[in-house]
Amino acid sequence: MTDRLPPAAPDRRRLLKQGGSLVLLLGASHIARGASIVAVRLWPAEDYTRVTIESDTALKATHRMIGSPPRLAVDIDGLDLNPTLRELVAKVRSDDPNIAGIRVGQNSPGVVRLVVDLKQAIKPQVFTLTPVAAYKYRLVFDLYPANPPDPLEQLIADRMKDLGANATADTAVARADTAATTDTLGDLIAKQFERANAMVRDKDSTATARSPAPAPARPTAKAPAPKPASGESSGPATRPPAVAAGRTDRLIIIALDPGHGGEDPGAIGPGGTREKDVVLQVALKLRDRINNTVVAGNPMRAFLTRDADFFVPLNVRVEKARRVGADLFVSIHADAFMREEARGASVYALSERGASSTAARWLANKENDADRIGGVNLGVKDSLVQRAMLDMSTTAQIKDSLKLGTAVLREIGDVGRLHKRNVERANFAVLRAPDIPSVLVETAFISNPEEERKLRTDAYQNNLANALINGIEKYFAANPPLARNRQV
Numbered sequence: 001m002t003d004r005l006p007p008a009a010p011d012r013r014r015l016l017k018q019g020g021s022l023v024l025l026l027g028a029s030h031i032a033r034g035a036s037i038v039a040v041r042l043w044p045a046e047d048y049t050r051v052t053i054e055s056d057t058a059l060k061a062t063h064r065m066i067g068s069p070p071r072l073a074v075d076i077d078g079l080d081l082n083p084t085l086r087e088l089v090a091k092v093r094s095d096d097p098n099i100a101g102i103r104v105g106q107n108s109p110g111v112v113r114l115v116v117d118l119k120q121a122i123k124p125q126v127f128t129l130t131p132v133a134a135y136k137y138r139l140v141f142d143l144y145p146a147n148p149p150d151p152l153e154q155l156i157a158d159r160m161k162d163l164g165a166n167a168t169a170d171t172a173v174a175r176a177d178t179a180a181t182t183d184t185l186g187d188l189i190a191k192q193f194e195r196a197n198a199m200v201r202d203k204d205s206t207a208t209a210r211s212p213a214p215a216p217a218r219p220t221a222k223a224p225a226p227k228p229a230s231g232e233s234s235g236p237a238t239r240p241p242a243v244a245a246g247r248t249d250r251l252i253i254i255a256l257d258p259g260h261g262g263e264d265p266g267a268i269g270p271g272g273t274r275e276k277d278v279v280l281q282v283a284l285k286l287r288d289r290i291n292n293t294v295v296a297g298n299p300m301r302a303f304l305t306r307d308a309d310f311f312v313p314l315n316v317r318v319e320k321a322r323r324v325g326a327d328l329f330v331s332i333h334a335d336a337f338m339r340e341e342a343r344g345a346s347v348y349a350l351s352e353r354g355a356s357s358t359a360a361r362w363l364a365n366k367e368n369d370a371d372r373i374g375g376v377n378l379g380v381k382d383s384l385v386q387r388a389m390l391d392m393s394t395t396a397q398i399k400d401s402l403k404l405g406t407a408v409l410r411e412i413g414d415v416g417r418l419h420k421r422n423v424e425r426a427n428f429a430v431l432r433a434p435d436i437p438s439v440l441v442e443t444a445f446i447s448n449p450e451e452e453r454k455l456r457t458d459a460y461q462n463n464l465a466n467a468l469i470n471g472i473e474k475y476f477a478a479n480p481p482l483a484r485n486r487q488v
Contacts, residue, residue, distance in 0.1 A: 035059055037084040038136055043262045044096035045310035046149060050262060051088065051102075051116070051141040052375075059139045063126045070118040074126065074141065079112045081105065088114070098122060098143045121146035127377045135263075140375055151324050155301055158291075159251060252300045252481050254290050254472065255321035257331040257430060258283040259367070262311030264374035267336030269452035275334045276309065278455045282443060283332050285465035293469060295476045311374035314429040322433055327481055328404060328472065329438035331430045334455055335363065335419070336447040343448045344419030347409040348440040349401040350432065351425035363442070364426035371429075400437035403479060408439060408471030415463045416444065416454070441468070 035055040043050040053059065053076070063074045079085075081104065088102050100117040107113035122143045129138040258280040260266035266275025283304060290302035303324050305317040312320075321329045335346065337359075348360065355361035405423035412418065419442070431438040443464055444451040454460040 035079055037082060040088045042091040043310045044093055045308050046097055048142050048144045049096055049098040053139040055137050058137045061126060061139055070121050072116040072124050074114040075107060076112045078110055081112050125377050127379060129375045133373050250298045252298050253303055253324055253326045254300060255303050255326035255329045256283045256286060257305045257317050259333040260370060261306050261309055264311055264370050267446050269446040270449050271452055273446060273452050273456055275446055278334055279332045282461050282464050285461055286468050289465055289469040295473060313371055313376045317430050318433050321436055326436050329433055329436045331440040333442050334444055334446040335442040340448050343445045343451050344417040345412045345444055346419045346424055346442040347405040348424045348426055349405045350398055351427055355426040360424040360426040364428050368429045394434055397434055401439055404437050404475045405439040407475040411467035411471040415467045
């Protein structure tokens with residue numbers, strides 16, 4: 001006697017067949033597998049270009065460089081190609097200094113390959129970030145030029161334009177003789193002049209040998225324009241020319257640090273205004289004023305830690321300022337608080353021991369958290385950068401920072417309301433340069449609807465820039481810049 005199958009068995013087999021048919025009908029596009037892409041972003045800049053892929057779960061990737069022409073190939077595991085990922089192709093800008101184009105394809109089942117066509121040799125950093133703030137998991141490619149631009153050389157090039165390429169060799173030598181005892185940067189500028197004039201002389205002698213002609217007339221210097229009245233908000237303050245012909249000068253460098261940037265938007269106002277945008281606009285306006293300002297015969301030159309929308313780690317901001325031998329460091333921000341009625345501007349200096357108020361401590365902790373939001377590759381160990389963060393500021397640096405902060409705070413008080421009438425102190429990471437007087441300026445509360453609207457206007461931004469340059473000038477009037485050798 002044989003055993004019979006239970007009556008329910010055929011039904012089970014039939015159900016399994018139907019389920020299998022349903023899976024085949026759905027296809028791969030309807031079945032959840034691996035990570036889902038939330039967003040893709042691209043941040044081009046002269047310093048480096050960042051590519052970010054944000055997903056709901058962590059991604060694993062391997063990468064390798066391919067030479068001639070230079071390319072970066074990245075294989076991402078556990079991923080299927082989708083329209084969001086394809087958006088990277090269209091996000092590449094023609095003015096990106098590092099990326100020529102991006103190609104995306106399904107290399108194999110569950111593996112997507114990105115090929116980044118490069119405009120120059122680069123040193124890539126590929127790393128992952130865990131969820132923080134509004135972000136989920138992020139896979140990041142930071143593409144650094146193999147031969148990065150030298151910020152000090154750029155300052156020299158800008159200064160050369162100010163002085164004019166037709167300076168005589170005698171003037172250049174005179175500059176070198178005097179600058180050598182005061183400022184290495186001035187000596188470099190003089191040497192650049194000597195080289196430029198030697199090229200001009202060679203060219204002129206060749207042209208004369210072929211067809212003698214009278215030398216062209218040297219252009220006359222323009223008379224200094226009158227300084228506008230305080231409080232004018234129509235545009236950059238017009239100041240005397242940077243330097244008169246033949247004058248030996250000591251270049252004063254002001255490092256301007258627009259907070260946040262790139263992946264880190266900073267505070268966001270109730271109307272959607274992003275802190276990173278308004279502080280960059282204020283910094284660019286202030287740069288124009290600094291570059292047209294002379295203090296006791298010494299011209300100023302602004303250096304920005306970022307001049308576009310990209311992220312700069314806190315320690316790199318400090319190191320950049322030290323690398324160019326900055327005389328002052330001014331970090332520009334727009335405050336935010338949980339209650340929208342908070343308002344007014346504030347100025348902060350470094351405190352190594354403790355904050356001057358609970359609010360100052362809260363703000364310092366929030367600003368110091370920017371690296372987690374912006375995304376720092378913790379696998380990179382740069383001894384210079386690490387040392388810059390560990391250096392303890394001297395008592396003299398903090399004393400000078402308080403003097404600078406007081407001068408700036410008084411000028412800002414003429415523009416709008418102050419949140420605190422004295423310079424506050426807290427342990428801000430960006431104020432830790434041991435040899436540069438440094439302040440952090442909170443221009444207004446972006447979380448306050450009225451102040452958010454003001455921050456968005458050219459008039460208020462111009463007034464802020466005028467107040468900041470006036471404060472810097474008054475600081476130097478009371479504390480003349482010392483002659484010193486810059487590390488080049």
